[in-house]
Amino acid sequence: MAKKGWDEFEIGAMLRSFDGSIDDIAGTRQEDRTYSENNSYKASVADWRLIKPVFNKDYCIDCQFCWIYCPDVSIIARDKKMIGIDMDHCKGCGICVEVCPTNPKSLLMFPEQAEDEAEIASWPKKDEEEA
Amino acid sequence: MSEIKKIKNLKEFSTSADRFEGANLLCPGCAHSIIVREILNATNDDLVLSASTGCLEVCTAVYPYTSWDASWIHIGFENSSTAIAGAESMYNALKTKGRLKQPDRNPKFIAFGGDGASYDIGFQWISGCMERNHNMMYVVLDNEVYANTGGQRSSSTPIGSSATTSPSGSISYGEKMNKKDMMGIMAAHNIPYTAQVAPNKWKDMVKKIQKGFATEGSVFINAVSPCTTEWKFDPKDTMMLTDLSTDSLVFPLYEVIDGKEWNITYRPKNVVPVEEYLAAQGRFKHLFKDEYKYLIKEWQERVDENWAYLQRREEARV
Numbered sequence: 071m072a073k074k075g076w077d078e079f080e081i082g083a084m085l086r087s088f089d090g091s092i093d094d095i096a097g098t099r100q101e102d103r104t105y106s107e108n109n110s111y112k113a114s115v116a117d118w119r120l121i122k123p124v125f126n127k128d129y130c131i132d133c134q135f136c137w138i139y140c141p142d143v144s145i146i147a148r149d150k151k152m153i154g155i156d157m158d159h160c161k162g163c164g165i166c167v168e169v170c171p172t173n174p175k176s177l178l179m180f181p182e183q184a185e186d187e188a189e190i191a192s193w194p195k196k197d198e199e200e201a
Numbered sequence: 202m203s204e205i206k207k208i209k210n211l212k213e214f215s216t217s218a219d220r221f222e223g224a225n226l227l228c229p230g231c232a233h234s235i236i237v238r239e240i241l242n243a244t245n246d247d248l249v250l251s252a253s254t255g256c257l258e259v260c261t262a263v264y265p266y267t268s269w270d271a272s273w274i275h276i277g278f279e280n281s282s283t284a285i286a287g288a289e290s291m292y293n294a295l296k297t298k299g300r301l302k303q304p305d306r307n308p309k310f311i312a313f314g315g316d317g318a319s320y321d322i323g324f325q326w327i328s329g330c331m332e333r334n335h336n337m338m339y340v341v342l343d344n345e346v347y348a349n350t351g352g353q354r355s356s357s358t359p360i361g362s363s364a365t366t367s368p369s370g371s372i373s374y375g376e377k378m379n380k381k382d383m384m385g386i387m388a389a390h391n392i393p394y395t396a397q398v399a400p401n402k403w404k405d406m407v408k409k410i411q412k413g414f415a416t417e418g419s420v421f422i423n424a425v426s427p428c429t430t431e432w433k434f435d436p437k438d439t440m441m442l443t444d445l446s447t448d449s450l451v452f453p454l455y456e457v458i459d460g461k462e463w464n465i466t467y468r469p470k471n472v473v474p475v476e477e478y479l480a481a482q483g484r485f486k487h488l489f490k491d492e493y494k495y496l497i498k499e500w501q502e503r504v505d506e507n508w509a510y511l512q513r514r515e516e517a518r519v
Contacts, residue, residue: 109267118229
């Protein structure tokens with residue numbers, strides 16, 4: 071949405087999160103919500119990232135530690151399964167990788183320009199010493 | 202809708218639909234949003250929220266964006282507590298007059314504030330709300346510094362910490378004052394529920410928050426929130442730092458019911474020396490110089506003393 075100039079701000083603004091009304095927000099998943107243009111869900115902070123998490127679902131045990139500890143609501147969990155990462159909102163902090171309990175980890179950080187498929191193909195093997 | 206949400210394990214918890222959105226401007230690895238998510242997901246009821254000026258407020262309401270999928274208001278630095286108290290009073294008045302459009306809904310009133318807005322600037326307002334016993338919850342996101350304005354000391358900043366207004370150097374070891382015992386002060390208001398929480402112990406936290414929601418009257422929550430920018434550690438280590446803070450007993454997890462019943466809710470199996478907690482943070486780096494090493498010993502003694510005090514309070518039931 072177009073950015074306003076410093077002298078165009080409204081005094082005391084009210085922003086609506088949604089277009090129209092949602093009766094039960096806590097029971098409506100993000101993909102079913104009618105976000106308005108003012109909701110930061112529509113914005114992206116992907117350009118903050120220097121490194122990005124890559125998810126390898128072969129090792130994931132769906133413990134959901136990454137979901138609860140993600141500060142940016144970027145771990146997508148549906149029906150008790152971790153299904154992916156919201157790359158528009160991930161800032162690349164790396165907390166999800168730190169809290170991942172599997173061996174080898176099912177989430178690892180790679181440089182932003184890395185190819186996901188190539189990194190998953192060459193995923194590190196189980197670290198015996200750590201176990 | 203007023204029954205307590207059932208959260209048995211993390212898998213069940215992960216079916217919650219978040220009411221806090223990404224693409225807010227909080228630093229990568231900020232614990233604020235982890236705490237906020239855990240609190241908001243602890244209920245399915247409607248929410249009426251406010252935030253004091255501070256990191257959480259400036260980062261989640263950057264015009265023209267909002268990151269909140271609930272009624273949310275920001276007024277001034279000091280009065281997130283009174284804004285919510287006012288909303289709660291109005292709700293009660295309309296309820297009494299029978300003018301609510303949906304009287305079966307049971308909204309929860311929550312005010313958020315940083316430690317600067319709670320320990321210093323909004324102290325009087327919070328005290329007033331607690332004294333009048335509004336049916337609301339006040340949550341302090343305690344990162345022990347005015348992180349939003351550039352790292353000035355607040356009355357929550359612990360002794361020996363290097364803040365921009367109390368820097369460490371050749372003649373000073375940084376902050377000279379000890380941290381204000383906000384939990385004790387709030388418990389002394391004899392409000393129904395006071396608790397200290399940490400985001401790493403999510404189950405303990407959710408339990409306390411739900412207990413707070415079920416309580417009629419004021420609830421005060423103090424949440425430890427490691428700040429990657431001002432505590433000076435790597436963003437990925439946020440949860441490690443929170444683990445250290447709870448396991449070293451710098452932030453003991455406990456609750457106070459009616460100002461009398463003190464319950465310690467988490468007793469670490471292996472208590473970590475405070476030195477490890479201090480060593481993980483850049484703001485305490487200078488304490489490891491020879492001339493300031495005595496402060497680490499003092500830190501340990503103070504933490505042990507506080508832990509012993511809490512245990513005595515728990516036992517005494519007064």
